[in-house]
Amino acid sequence: MRPETLQPLFRSLHTIKGVGDKLAALLTRFFGAPEGQEAIVLDILMHMPSGVVDRRRQVGIGEAYLNQIVTLKLHIDRHQPPPQGKPHVPHRVFAHDETGDINLVFFRAQGGWVEKALPVGEERFVSGKIDFFNGEKQITHPDYIVEVEKFDSLPLVEPVYPLTNGLSSKALAKLVRQAVDTIPELPEWIGGSTVAQRKWPSFAQSMRMVHLPENPADDEIFAPARQRLAYDEYLAGQITLQLVRSSMVSVRGTSRIFTGEVTAKVSSLLPFTLTEGQNAALGEIMADLAAPERMSRLLQGDVGSGKTVVALMAMAAMAESGAQSALMAPTELLASQHFRTIKPICDAAGLGCALLTGKMPAAERRKILAGLADGSIHIAVGTHALFQSDIDFKDLGLTVVDEQHRFGVHQRLALSEKGRHTDLLVMTATPIPRTLVLTHFGDMDVSVLREKPKGRQPIDTAVMSINDYDRVVGRLVARLGEGAQAYWVCPLVEESETLEVVSAEDRFAELQKVFGDQVALVHGRMSAAAKQEVMNRFKANEIKLLVATTVIEVGVDVPNATIMIIEHSERFGLAQLHQLRGRVGRGSQRSACLLLYKDPLSETARARLETIKSTEDGFVIAERDLELRGQGDILGTRQSGMPGYRLAVPDVHRHLLEFAHDDAKALLQRNPALSGDEGEAARTLLYLFRKDLAIPLIRAG
Structure with a gap:
């Protein structure tokens, strides 16, 4: 139960003098209150000023x-x-x-x-x-x-707030004053020495200084009050992640024992030797699997760094120890691609491997379910459909999840329930800057693959105006005539499904006039089967040019495709451009990526295109991306409900995240049950930042 002292902050804004139905509804929309709930007093406090007027x-x-x-x-x-x-x-x-x-x-x-x-x-x-x-x-x-x-x-020093249509700064200032007056006396959750050393005011004082400043300096983004509040927000997030970790890891795992036979066999069947990075990551994973605690590990690797092979070796080791593995991908297209990649190796190594999708014939499905239940299938590949209630594994030991950022903390928890002692390995092809790793995956250990497998070719990247369209098409005619294959990617036009297709279709219609039946179209509104059919024809080299929306962003592997043309490249984020470019350069031929843009270019767009042109290192690109557009978009926050920050400004307060991470870890090692005064203060903090999800995870004793 939420502490009684906090009730005044969780009251609906309706209870504040001067707030009627219309204003309450406006504020509920503006503050993005959860579905079916109204905005509360706390929302006003968490709405930070963007500047200050000095009168x-x-x-x-x-x-x-x-x-x-x-x-x-x-x-x-x-x-x-x-x-x-x-x-x-x-x-x-x-x-x-x-x-x-x-x-x-x-x-x-x-x-x-x-x-x-x-x-x-x-x-x-x-x-x-x-x-x-x-x-x-x-x-x-x-x-x-x-x-x-x-x-x-x-007000001689007046904070300026972001507003919305229908909300005046005078009306908001009035609400802020009332909200600040309702802040109760709260226990201090930061250690006394830390507060003294950093000269930080209390939470209530910090809120007062930010919202009712006596001095413009109180409201600076790096002032003690703002730093304190940013740290509080980070700390709440990090305690939550540590609780998630302890709840996943504390359920005893199984110490796996490996014979080395199956992994040696799989290794001998690979057409290449593992890189140093792959071997190091595999070593970390094997150590985790052999330990009695459950593994919770993030495998970060750039496009084409060979994550799938590392996962396959881990799954082979699991089979040696007598347990099964599940490899989960975000789409059926990707699941079937993983399956095609690993199935021949599994067959040759004597491992049972099956693909489970939502659209398979009932008889085939029954056969696979029986194989999972009797243990003859060692590796199951599929989408999240692998975790439907009618699917029973004989002994699921390892879950591998591909493409992390659609897979938040809630999903990690839900997944760990399915196999009682399942180890978890999550792979992401989005190189994530250190700050974001802590923010979103502070509960996981991290392995990083930095080098590309041997034989991968560099990609020549050029930037051109769409005005050179005829020249580009002329060059493409020549290259396809020499046997090359190419992608032509069109962006989402606005955020609209219907428009997205039109722009790809328009380009397809134009290119059809030149390339006839050598060109095909694939986009997000086609059925999975239709998409797969086009991809198979492209892979078989029956189609030379594939016009696509960003559905090909992740995981599509056609080694003969060596040309990537991205139209309206100014509309894409850095991570997306980097992912798309990674679709080529997968074979032995030298590859090229052409970024077409439409004038006029904004400063940010120009900086993005310059960055992509100058480096292929995904980690450098990710750091630059963080600078250029802030943290939310990099992980696809919009589609995954990742925590955005209200008080912390990641660019400015980044250094505080490391402190918060270490402090949260130390707190839970010292006091895992969050008991006594210290524990009560920490729980208060979790409620304040609405991390109620974490409260039931606190271990008793």
């Missing part, structure tokens, strides 16, 4: 300069409303102090409110930006007009 400059009119924001104490002299029937003429108010004169200007000011706010003969404080008109100083639509005795209500 502390209180001078005389004579010392107020152009474009400065000032707060003036004015004597109101007279009003000059617009003439009848001329509403476009502004209402002017003339005022003075001892140092000079000024005009206050209001457009379309109906209803006499200006006269009420600025009565002739009285004094008012007015705050706004100075500009000039006809040589005279003026403030157009002052931000604040305050009676002299109510000067304290004028």
Whole structure:
């Protein structure tokens, strides 16, 4: 149960004075409250300012300069409303102090409110930006007009927030003040020495300094208050991941014993020797499998670094120890491709290997299910359909998941339930920068494959304008005539399924005029069978040119395809461009990638294309990607519900993530049950950052 002290922060915004149904609904949408829930007081607190307006400059009119924001104490002299029937003429108010004169200007000011706010003969404080008109100083639509005795209500340092249509900064500021006042006394979850050393205020003080700053410096993104809040958010995430890890690893695994026979056989059947990196990763995996704890490992490797082979060797070792393995891919296309790659080797090594998809005939499916239940099938390949309730393995020892980023913490937990003591190996072809590994996979050990297998050819990358279309097609005619095969990729146009196809289809229609039946089309709206049929024909070299959307981004392997043309390359992210380019350069021929762009190019797009042109190292590209577009997109956050940050700004607060990771680890080693005062404080932190998912994982005792 959530601690009673936190209840005020979890109240619906409806309970705040001045929030009606309409505003509550607007804020619920704006803050992205979970389905079926309303926005709460905590949402307001977690909404960080993007900047600050400093109104502390209180001078005389004579010392107020152009474009400065000032707060003036004015004597109101007279009003000059617009003439009848001329509403476009502004209402002017003339005022003075001892140092000079000024005009206050209001457009379309109906209803006499200006006269009420600025009565002739009285004094008012007015705050706004100075500009000039006809040589005279003026403030157009002052931000604040305050009676002299109510000067304290004028915010001299005012945070500026991101807003949405229908939400004014004044209305939001009012809500923020009320929200800050409801923060209860909370236990401190950061160690006293750390707080003292970093000179950090408490959580409540930090929130007050950020939302009601007395000094613009309080609101700087690297100020102590913001650093403290960023660290809190990171710490909540890292404690959650450590709890996930302990819940997965704590269920005792099985110490596997290997004979070395099957792995030696598989190794001898490979057409190449393993690279140093592959051997090192395999060594780490084997050590994990032999240990009594369950393995939870991320295998990171760039496009074409040979992850599948490492996984195959691990699955072969599993079979030696008498257990089964499951290899799970995100799509049927990829699952069947993995199957085709490993099936001949499994057959020759005497390993039972089967492909299980959702669309297979019932009789075939029954046969495979029987093989899984009696243990004669050692390796099952498929999509997440492998984990449906009617599928029983005799002894599932290892689950290998391909293409991590569609596979978050929830899925890792669900998966570990299926095989009671299953080891987990997750492969990703997205090189992930260290910061993101900690953020999303802090619960996993990591192996990295940095080198490419021997014999992989470098890829020549060039950038060209789409205006050179005719030249590109002419060159393509010549290359295909020499026996090459090529991909032509078109982007998603907007985020719309219907449009996506149109753009690929339009290009296909154009290219058909030149290449006739040598060109084919594949896109996301085709059935799996239709896609597979086109891919098989392309693989068999019956088709020379494949026009595609990004469905070919991951895992498609056609060694004879040596040319990759990416149209509208300015619309793709760096990781995507890198993935797409990795579809070529897989055979013995030298390959080329051509990035076609349409003018005008934004600075960011130009930087992206430059990066891709200059390096093939996925890890360098991933770091650059993080700089260029922030962390959410790299892992496909949009489709996978990965945690985005509200208080931490990864670029600025990156260094705090390492601290949070180490501190969370130390906390759970010291106090795995999160008991006593220290544990209670940590639980409070988890509730504050809505990591309730983790609370049931806390081990009793």
